[in-house]
Amino acid sequence: MHPLLPTTAPLPLFDVAASRRIEARALVHSPDLMARAGLAVAKLALALRRGDGPVWVACGPGNNGGDGQVAARRLAQAGVPVHVGHDMPANPSLAIDALLGLGLNRAPAAELRAPIAAMAACGAPVLAVDLPSGLLADTGQPAGELAVRADHTLVLLTLKPGLFTGEGRAHAGRLWFDGLGVAPDEAPTALLLGPVPRPARGATSHKGSHGQVLVVGGAPGMQGAARLAARAALACGAGRVYVDLLDAPALEPADPAWPELMRGAAARLPDAVRVFGCGAGDAAAAAAPALLAQTGPLVLDADALNAVAAAPALAARLRQRPAGTTLLTPHPLEAARLLGTDVAAVQRDRVAAAQRLAGALNATVVLKGSGSVVASPGETPALCPSGGPGLATAGTGDVLAGWLGGLWAQQPRAGAHAIACQGVEQHGRAGEGPALARAGELVARLAAGR
Known part of the structure; x- marks a missing residue:
C-alpha cells in the first residue's frame, strides 16, 4: 500500500x-483477496483515525461491504473500538465508507442515503474503500444526488478512471493504492499520465535546432491571449517564436515586454508549428481555411475551435488533415459546440466525449478540466492526475496551447498524442495547488520545470 500521487510514471487504469x-x-488463484483488502483497510485506518473514539464502519451488501467487515474485525483484534452499522456512533475517530463499490450503476438505494449524508457531518476523517460510495467508477460522476466526499480513498486491485x-x-480526497499482490493481465482501459523528460538540448545545438512556432490570433483587444501562448512556446524551448496578430498594424511589435518574440505570417513560415485561435475572435473564421489546408503540425484552441464548430466545411477540412498532425484543446463548452451537444452531456462521461470528438474530427483532443483527458483515434486515452483550482483563471489555456506548440517544434517527428500527453502533464504539474496562478506566472513555473 502506498500513496498514489504524485505519479512517477504512467499507470494503467481499468474500467468496471x-x-x-x-x-x-x-x-481463481488467490481466493483470499477479500482478506487482503480488509487487512489493507484496517492498516490505513489505524494511521488515519483521530482520537480515541470508535471507528465507524458503514458496510453495504456487496464485496465492498465484505472488505469493511474484515477491516472491522482486524481493528477490533488490534484493540480499537469499532462500530459497524448504518447509524453513526458518538464521536467517531474515523468513518470507513464500505457501502458501495464497483457494482454501482444507479443512485444509491434509500437505506444508504442516510449514512452517506451522516458521513458528511460526522466530524471525523472519512476513508472510502475502493471508491467513494455513490461515485461511478468509469466517469467520476455521482450516480445520484448524494455521494460520499472522502478525505482518503484506498483504491484496491485496479485503478479506476472515475477517480x-x-x-x-x-470526492476521493487523498488516494492510496494496494494492488493486493495481483498484476493486471490485460491491456488498460486508459492511462494515468506521469512525468516525461523535457526535450534534450545538445551541447552543439543552436536556435535552429529547436524548431519554430507561429502563434496566429490576438485580434484587436485580445492580443494578450496570443502573446501568452507565444511566451509559453518560447519558454518551452522552441528555437524561434513568431506571432501573427490578426488585423494588427504592420509595425505593432509582437510583444513589447518580450522582445525575443517576432512578428510573422504563415506564408513565410512553412515549417513552423501553428498555434491557432488564442484571442482570434471573429477573425478566426477567415484565417481558418488556409491554416487547415496546410499539412504541418497544428494546435487549435479557443476561437479556432468555435469557428470549426460553426462551419461544417471547416470541420470537413479538419477531418482531411493527415493523422497525428492536429491537436485540439477544448474546454467542455467548446467540446459541446463541436459535438453538437451541451456541457452536461460532455461532463457526464468525459473520456467518452473526448474519444467521440477525436474520432469525429480525426484529431488528438485535450478535453480540459478537472482530470484533463487526452484522446486520439487508435490510441489508449490518457488522464492527467495533476493540476488544480489554481489553473481556473484567465489565460492558462492559452499558455497550454503555446506550450504544446513549443514541445512539438522541438520534437517534429512526434505525433499529436505524444505531444499532448507530455504538455498536459507538465502544465498540470506547474499549476498544482489551490492558489490562483496568473497565466504569466504559470509560464515562469513551466519554464522552471515545476
Missing part, C-alpha cells in the same frame, strides 16, 4: 468491466 474480469481471474476526472477528484 475490465476490473471485474481481472478480479474474477485473480480469485481522476469529472467530480472524482473532489
Whole structure:
C-alpha cells in the first residue's frame, strides 16, 4: 500500500468491466483477496483515525461491504473500538465508507442515503474503500444526488478512471493504492499520465535546432491571449517564436515586454508549428481555411475551435488533415459546440466525449478540466492526475496551447498524442495547488520545470 500521487510514471487504469474480469481471474488463484483488502483497510485506518473514539464502519451488501467487515474485525483484534452499522456512533475517530463499490450503476438505494449524508457531518476523517460510495467508477460522476466526499480513498486491485476526472477528484480526497499482490493481465482501459523528460538540448545545438512556432490570433483587444501562448512556446524551448496578430498594424511589435518574440505570417513560415485561435475572435473564421489546408503540425484552441464548430466545411477540412498532425484543446463548452451537444452531456462521461470528438474530427483532443483527458483515434486515452483550482483563471489555456506548440517544434517527428500527453502533464504539474496562478506566472513555473 502506498500513496498514489504524485505519479512517477504512467499507470494503467481499468474500467468496471475490465476490473471485474481481472478480479474474477485473480480469485481463481488467490481466493483470499477479500482478506487482503480488509487487512489493507484496517492498516490505513489505524494511521488515519483521530482520537480515541470508535471507528465507524458503514458496510453495504456487496464485496465492498465484505472488505469493511474484515477491516472491522482486524481493528477490533488490534484493540480499537469499532462500530459497524448504518447509524453513526458518538464521536467517531474515523468513518470507513464500505457501502458501495464497483457494482454501482444507479443512485444509491434509500437505506444508504442516510449514512452517506451522516458521513458528511460526522466530524471525523472519512476513508472510502475502493471508491467513494455513490461515485461511478468509469466517469467520476455521482450516480445520484448524494455521494460520499472522502478525505482518503484506498483504491484496491485496479485503478479506476472515475477517480481522476469529472467530480472524482473532489470526492476521493487523498488516494492510496494496494494492488493486493495481483498484476493486471490485460491491456488498460486508459492511462494515468506521469512525468516525461523535457526535450534534450545538445551541447552543439543552436536556435535552429529547436524548431519554430507561429502563434496566429490576438485580434484587436485580445492580443494578450496570443502573446501568452507565444511566451509559453518560447519558454518551452522552441528555437524561434513568431506571432501573427490578426488585423494588427504592420509595425505593432509582437510583444513589447518580450522582445525575443517576432512578428510573422504563415506564408513565410512553412515549417513552423501553428498555434491557432488564442484571442482570434471573429477573425478566426477567415484565417481558418488556409491554416487547415496546410499539412504541418497544428494546435487549435479557443476561437479556432468555435469557428470549426460553426462551419461544417471547416470541420470537413479538419477531418482531411493527415493523422497525428492536429491537436485540439477544448474546454467542455467548446467540446459541446463541436459535438453538437451541451456541457452536461460532455461532463457526464468525459473520456467518452473526448474519444467521440477525436474520432469525429480525426484529431488528438485535450478535453480540459478537472482530470484533463487526452484522446486520439487508435490510441489508449490518457488522464492527467495533476493540476488544480489554481489553473481556473484567465489565460492558462492559452499558455497550454503555446506550450504544446513549443514541445512539438522541438520534437517534429512526434505525433499529436505524444505531444499532448507530455504538455498536459507538465502544465498540470506547474499549476498544482489551490492558489490562483496568473497565466504569466504559470509560464515562469513551466519554464522552471515545476
